[in-house]
Amino acid sequence: MGRGPSIEGRKNAEDAKRGKIFTKIIREISVAARAGGGDPGGNPRLRTAIDKGLGANMSKDVIERAVRKATGELEGVEYEEIRYEGYAPGGVAVIVDCLTDNKVRTVADVRHAFGKFGGNLGTDGSVAFMFRKLGVLSFAPGADEARITDVAIEAGADDVVVYPEDGAIDVLTTPDAFVDVKAAMEAAGLPVGHAEITYRADNDVPVAGETAQQVAKLLDWLDDLDDVQNVYSNADLGEGAYA
Incomplete structure (x- = not known):
């Protein structure tokens, strides 16, 4: 009879996932504070990022330290915003928003992901016109x-x-x-329950079977990259996408 993952193994996996979430939020706080100042009252993007951090149980000390680094009070890393656009299998449009301190590494990682799962990286503006930026407040x-x-x-x-x-x-x-x-x-x-400013496609592209599985793997792989903040697509994945 097979044994499931140990309690310690599950905890390590959960800690790693939580660490990735924290890293993404800290980068967003840093870029928002550097661009619009360290006062969330006058910087809506920073306020939204801080709310996201608090919602993920990030301590106020960690948030404050990230803001202070971004505004020059403490030494920190400077991140650059980069957007990549491309197509996944089945003609699915994908937007990948990144925050990075090494563009060469980031584009190589993103290009590798698209190639690995049968997609291809496109040029700036090749798919962005299919999406609109909006705020979403979700209630249970x-x-x-x-x-x-x-x-x-x-x-x-x-x-x-x-x-x-x-x-x-x-x-x-x-x-x-x-x-x-x-x-x-x-x-x-x-x-x-959940609040974010995001991108939504005007029209979804239905995919099924092996194509849907490839698309799901690509989106998950991209989302797991350290430099990737958000991944948006117009995929309408069938029930077997994560089989």
Whole structure:
């Protein structure tokens, strides 16, 4: 009879995953603080990054140290924002946003990933036009749809989407309105389960079978790269994608 992973093994895997999440958030905090200053009150991008850190149980000391490094109070690494675009198998469009201190390493890693799973790296702008940037505030099934809708629209949200499968709710905003809408929801006593500024495709591309599995592997591989912050695609993956 086979044995599953040990408790220690699972803990090490969880710690490694948590470490990667922290690394990505710290880089985002650093770039946001360097670009817009260390005061989250006047820097919406920094405020969003800090909220993400707190949501991941990152300590305030770690967050403050990252801000101080970015603003020059402490010595730190300077990261550069780079975006790569390409196609996965099945004509699936992919955007890869990176923060790196070594562009040569990063582009090599990203190009290798696309090639390994049957995709190809494209030129700047080759797929970005298929996506739009927006804020998304997600609420768990069972949340008060009417109340969320009223508060969201009053605060300047663009749309409220209710998913019939489980009743989960997404409030969609422009990037500029994201912080204000999030603050309004919280002030109204409506806890946000997840909040982010992201990219969503205007139209999804359905893929199935082996193609879907290759696409899923590529997206997971890219997301696991140290220099990659976010991966966006227009893939509509079938149920067997992670088989």
